[in-house]
Amino acid sequence: MDIDYKKSIICYAITSFFWIICWTIVLAQNGVMGIGKGTVFFLIAVLVGIPCGVIGGIIGNIIRTAAHPDMIITSNGVWGLLFQKIFWKIGPQAIGILFGAAIPFMILSKLFGFAE
Template structure:
């Protein structure tokens, strides 16, 4: 079916929205000399490239999470430790990939 080939999961769309939001936030509120000295076009391109690389980084992080996610978790730190481990394996690798992608993309453009 042709519609199945072009369908996106909600997670893919969500990580794309997160990448765009983080890229715009990082270019708008960054007070480093590299960003402050850039013009509007350079900042726009940095946000676009950062969004694309951040989205890709989040998807790579999700693939790594699906590959490396443990089947069982053992802890002696109590319920808070268990909650932390669960939250990390639900979002951690994707968020790390998102941040690396957005900031690398913006740095490449604004260098």
């Protein structure tokens, strides 16, 4: 495996872990989980959510490389160009990581009885 792919996968895993922590904090603030049940839920969410988030990031990167335009034309000036450049650099991967980590998290929260 190339070094760039290893760094990308590590970044995808760290980002997935960050999202799982954020969503677990939101669930804990709602008061629906106890300490023991919340800890088990978090550990299972990490074990399932990180690989799914990495897979989502890889799929997003594949989509980015396939759909990335050769030239960007914008009517919004420098800011529009800047936002387009940033989106095509990290946008599809971020969306893939978000959905990849969110889907197992929501399924687990439903199974544990935290979601209605």
